[in-house]
Amino acid sequence: MTSTHFDVIIVGAGPFGIIAAKTYLELNPIASLALLETDTSLGGAWSKSRIYPGMYSQSPLGMIEFSDVPMKPTPQHYKNCVPAHHVHEYLASYVATHIYDGKSIRDRIHLDTRVVSVQKWYGPPDGAGNRSGRGGSAWVVGTDRGQTIICSKIMIAGGITSRPYIPFFNAPDFTPPILHTEDSARLAPTLMEPGCVRNVIVIGGSKSAIDAVHMFISAGKQVDWIISDKGSDHPGMCVAGRAPVYFKRSHRILSTRLMSKLSPCIFQPPDGWMRFFHQTRVGRWTTNTVWSTMQSAWLKAARYGRSGDMSSLRPQLPMFWRSDDIGVSNPHNFWRTMSQANVHRSSIDRVENSSVVLANTTTLPCDLLIMSTSWEVTFPFFAPADASTLGLPQILEAAADRTILSMFPKLARPPNFDRHPVNTTQFYIYRGIVSPRESREGDNSIVFLGQVGAAQSFHIAETQSIWAAAYLMGKLRLPSVEEMEMDIALTNAWRRRRYLSVGERKLTFMHDELAYVSMLLRDLGINHKRKYGRLKELFQPYSNKDYRGMLEEWRMIQKEREQDGETETVYEESRTSSPGIAAL
Template identity: 30%
Template structure:
């Protein structure tokens, strides 16, 4: 065991955001005697919505009441007339949730995990930045995709202006208020939000987006035909049916839309219409600067979402950007010089008072050694390349057969100048996007990775993942045989790469397909996925978190029916017994 541990717990949850909080609560619901602790690097509850990350005009993309846990209503205070939810409202909601369910007292704040080790006996040892160590029998790594900023560096020659990452905007409001001209780097949703925030504050903005790669994120229209909120529409099965999802390949509507030429023609018309409405709402044709913000491929950027998908998260989003002093440069920074000059590789130079790097986040796995990353499916083991190549080839053939829309006219993926290190690339090789393959092979049940599926409806997905993880870790549900598990992993990863191009090459991305993902988890748990009271409502009414209210009791009932008796609490004691045994074996 490396060093002396300062404490021991049954379960450690790393992360106090949407995923971590519900993971902790759900585990304690199923095993209330568990000695559980939450560790978080921030100073407050919320994850990406913690106090230090908030700033004015920061809103969620999802409207009220679609952005909450199923059993804990979000108050309407602080929500705009259009239903947009401010970052401050979300922070207050999560803080109240943690207090009401006595989770806040379990959190160790300002504790960045710098190293994760596993002993030969299977226990996990976490080392925190201050040297503090914690040992646990089970580890829930709920850090999420927005916790490890990618901070670029450039050659400097007498350059003195500050450079910050977009995740630190909330900590630098005074600095930003003093700037008159700001350089924004990147093309993700955070770049759009930052440009909106700056132009609304009256700043002149130089927005730098590299020419290659996936380009700007696709931004959906605020509404469809001025009637339906676009993001609300994503929560309906009717809209989800038009997306070719490997998790939804049966039933009348799948066969009608995806297995017939006329169905695919209708689906194509739907996506062209959605793309036209998105382009029209954004006003990409207004001037040369806005033309550079149009996602590619032109005419189908919404469908592929190759660099990701976002939605205007404020009522005056596009109006503010168009009315501001916004200059878009499709280039890259070559160097920084002369106190305040940004030199681009197209021989352009712009002056600046501040640079905000909206350059995204790397996967939060650096605390794990490379050997552990391979063991846990967090990066790809080159010794297994041939095996996985065969599995992926088989999976691609299956996808081409089941989802013909993805077989033809697929744009080429641009990987030139990829800034993400290979060891941190690729969708995880995790069953149900949660459990490492080798953990299943060993029946170890000691670690899981929630929160890394890229979706818009984070609270609902987090709630299902939390219940699935807790049930798995406590031995209440079992995965299928290893061959089936491998096929499931390969099929999903091959699908997300074909479906979302550059974005799918990096992440488990299912932005249009979260309902079919939830359906899959629900069926595993013995929970009824279809929650509406009629076929018409099931297809066309939006799915709200409250539709899943009672899912925990439903799971317990399914367990009771399956086992012939109630789920017993001593499972949590077995965690403690396991930890004592592990400690004794290597102390």
């Protein structure tokens, strides 16, 4: 890296960072921009170091691509889900072929460069002696290579799977290696050798645990799978090729506007559909029937009753309440392979020597311990003062919780579930992208991208990138700070009610992605109803091609507004996108 001054720094070179760079450079082609990536390979979750044997995408072709460049089909697909290396190759080609001011996006990515500090530098104080963003500010970024980089704007695009969480075991005599699933992918070629390890223990019920179990059983290892006996830790697995009604794929029905209306979601305007499905007896019966029908179809395909171990994998929480632990059984012979795991529904009492002792006194031999224990949603590189400034008090959320329950009564009666301890404070950002406190200071120099739990991340990344670019360029007028704080409180109360334990830890909306994208498009003034005709809009599944041309649409809107003398984009539906604000 020859320069230490940039217009824009992007932290992270996964899908969110890549499309953020592309969008910003489309609008500002001569801007000096760099992406800093900790890994030795671009791609984030699709980097070479995180791809393990047999890893497939959880989204089919048409949903795991950017709208301007379709992903090429591959004969290696399984029910239109593609091998992970195919996704990596797509991203590598994407950054190499998008060139601005003589430099490709690939030329701007600095690999093996970890950001260790991000601190805000304020300009001279104003006439009243206050130091704020209005007086000019910059961000000072430090890396593990000893570099100090100064930039005018910064995008944090590391995503929610950047820092693995590994529980602490006070067992100095425990000899087997303890790895997070992130490391198991990198070390897979060695670990899967016949003479390396034999007895593998996988802890956790998430999708990454499912992948690890499948990988090691396929390699001929003896796998013991420990899943907590608490309600929310059951793995939730869906089937790519089984969906009710006339849809051929499960992803297709979940990508319809109708299913978006059937989920109690705060991102949608309070139209007649929302009132019918969630506030009338007949509507709630219809909603429950549709969700139950889908769940029955997926459970039937798994045949959980084929063995005792398989019956232990049967999800306890209904599909309606599940979030980012839903996966797609895309490999060949998936269920037959999974049925070979020894499943233990128990907590761990202790680890010692080369064994793991469960709370039910069962002792398991162990050569390798794999932790599928989620990720830490933290930003350790921020200075404490800046981290505090980017936060938001929780004072409004009691009233917000009452509002959510009045809008969606079903959320007041969740099933029994285990509340995982939350070891970090909440991170409060409007729309999942910007800090209200920065806006209070008149500073639009920082955005957060990819801090959401969702399945169809590519079209969310693309929409967020346009919203973020508009904000950074001063083309987006936000509501008042008070309105943003109420909106954040309402969203946080909703996600905790809607997605239970996972919703308490992070912004997640597995069944509400279409509504979230539509909300961002309404903010931008872009038409969010991308189908032609009411029936198609309601029943036809959305794919990434439906969002083709979004950036050009926004450019045309800006051009028309500039001709009319407007200098900023106004939130035409900012209040309707969060229907509970008026009630608050």
